[in-house]
Amino acid sequence: MKNHLILGFHGCDEETCKKLINSSNEFHFNRNPYDWLGHGMYFWENDVQRAWQWSLEKHRQGKFKQPAVVGAFILPGNCCDFLNSKYTMKLAGYYMKMKRNYGIIPQNTDVKSDPYKDKLLRLLDCSVIEYMHEQMGVLQEKEKQQLGFILTPSFDTVRNAFLEGASAFPGSAIKLKTHIQICVRNPHNILAFFRPRLKPALDLAA
Incomplete structure (x- = not known):
């Protein structure tokens, strides 16, 4: 369980x-x-500019009429954090079972418009993660029937870091679009939304 707050930023349109x-x-x-x-x-965790860039x-x-970013105070709770090998090994086990x-x-497949071939369509990853949640639900149901209560808690959030985009400079392993994402599954773990005061930098708007 993670009890510290995370500052997250969600790219969206103004109406949303x-x-x-x-x-x-x-x-x-x-x-x-x-x-x-x-x-x-x-x-986007702690990265309002990256959220603006995406928006x-x-x-x-042409997908957003008026780009915007909304901030959120997020309590990770029971977090499936792939920056921790405990959870990456857990997911690998579910992959083998699913296969x-x-x-x-x-x-995972590439998008034609992406020159960096970062496999932006994560069909495999999404399928395995959803399979994990599904199988945890099956286990919870068994626990409820056999014990009268649930031992295995659901994940409130899922978190990971991603290397993406061009190198920061020639030969570098540091990527310009590297970021940490957090996916919130339980809406109760979002304590509040707010509008960030920081506007997008000129280089992101170009």
């Missing part, structure tokens, strides 16, 4: 930003088959 801030029940649960950390609401990219693509059960499973 207003709804999230003004409504205590508003929550955006993504269910795309290619989401990097499975289903839930996504935030501006969506605006240039045995299904045989053919989806693969």
Whole structure:
């Protein structure tokens, strides 16, 4: 369990930003088959500029009428943190089980517009993570029937770091779009939404 607060930033359109801030029940649960950390609401951890960059990219693509960023105070709770080998090993085990059960499973694929070939469509990762959540749910049901209570808690959040984009300089392993994402599955772990005062830097808007 993680009891410290995380500052997260979510790129969105202006209308969505207003709804999230003004409504205590508003929550955006993504269910795309290619989401990097499975289903839930996504935030850039401690990186408002990266959230602005993503929102501006969506605006240039015509997907957002007016780009915006909303901030959130997030309590990670029971976090599946892939920066901890305990959880990456756990996920690897679910991958093997899923492969045995299904045989053919989806693969991560590239987006044609991405010159860095970062496999931006994470179909495999999303499938395995969702399979993990599903199997944990099956175990919880067995525990409830056999014991009368649940021993295995669900994950409130999923977290990981990603290397992405061009090298910071020639020969560097540091990437310009490297970031930490947190995917919130339990809306109760978002304590509050707010509007950041920091506006996008000129180089991100270019």
